[in-house]
Amino acid sequence: MTEQVEKRGMPLELALLPIVESSFDPHAYSNMAAAGLWQIIPDTGRRFGLKQNSWYDGRRDVVKSTTAALNLLEYLNKKFDGNWQQALAAYNTGEGRVFSAIRKNKAAGKPTDYWNLDLPNETSSYVPKLYAVADIIMHPKKYGFHIEPISNKPVIAIVKPGVQMNLTIAAEFAGISTRELKDLNPAYRRGVTAPNGLNHLLLPINKVKHFRRELAQNRNASMITHHHRVKSGESLGLIAKRYHSNIKTIQKVNKLKTTNIRIGQSLTIPASPISLVNRQHRVATHMEVQHYVVQSGDNLWNIAHKYKTSVAKLKQLNSLSKNTVLHQGQRLNVSTTSKKTAANHKTIHYKVQNGDSLSVIAQRYDISVAEIKKWNNLANNKYIKQGQQLKLVIDRRKVQA
Helix, strand or coil: CHHHHHHHCCCHHHHHHHHHHHCCCCCCECCCCCECCCCECHHHHHHCCCCECCCEEHHHCHHHHHHHHHHHHHHHHHHCCCCHHHHHHHHHHCHHHHHHHHHHHHHCCCCCCHHHCCCCHHHHCHHHHHHHHHHHHHCCHHHCCCCCCCCCCCCEEEECCCCCCEHHHHHHHHCCCHHHHHHHCCCECCCECCCCCCCCEEEEHHHHHHHHHHHHHCCCCCCCEEEEECCCCCCHHHHHHHCCCCHHHHHHHHCCCCCCCCCCCEEEEECCHHHHHHHHHCCCEEEEEEEEECCCCCCHHHHHHHCCCCHHHHHHHHCCCCCCCCCCCCEEEEEEEEEECCCCEEEEEEECCCCCCHHHHHHHHCCCHHHHHHHHCCCCCCCCCCCCEEEEEEEHHHCCC
């Protein structure tokens, strides 16, 4: 970030803006659908060249989002005739609102500098926050901080393996933890790099050689693999179909010059994007069990009737034989419900904005219209209105605390 800011001749304090925006959390996600270190909203991201799809979100790409954010800041600086305070205010709240505040002050004969503009509270404190962060960094002792010195040399590098990679395997090749790799590469949404050429990785610079050596030694086996032993009657085509792969990929990984294979031959089959998606999207389930303590006079029939189940189901749940006699105080499982685990999900409350629709909100948060309707008991023909509160359940890894 510092290198890009310096090359452009921009104020160096701008490299500290992600502290104000996201606390330097690469996974930060706001209630307004802003994402990444620079908290860029979807439309602005696309406008400044950040690709966003089900595999990859460029707003979370540390390098590319920095380029986009600085491009946006340069654009705003020019729009506001070189006034960085107004440009920063526009970065936070939108250029239209800042221009409107300027016009309002001009009409009233008031000063039009940042400090005199009528802006939302968050925007009014936005520039002071950046100034405060910069002052703390410049004078840490004054504020009782101790900041470890950082050598002025690169510590990370971009690597382009040229193949789609499972991030766990990439971390193993680099000799770092999967968590560290994901924090450096938060743009990848499925635990793998994208299949459409977006497979670059940010790595610690002292791990790059190790990564490249391991990748080469493993014959570019960059995905989770299956090991298949050829059986009688099998062909490469049949095997490829079984694993959602293709003949050329299997040939390449196994260095086969022809499609001829022999019974008993061991083949390495890379997991395909389809199987990876299925695995990534498979939701873990657990059985939520409800219990009942047997009371005096109880029998299986009246317990089954009470819990709207059957005697046969109760016997199955509790491994009861045909002639089992219940006794007072006995603990029975009376129902089990398959329930999706919510470990990675969080409920937020979203205030409907002007111009919002269910489809727009669904796209913004990568959820479905049907889910929004279900969570909020909305009828099919019911419209939403500005200011309305909606309950949304979204991936907690995307939501800023």
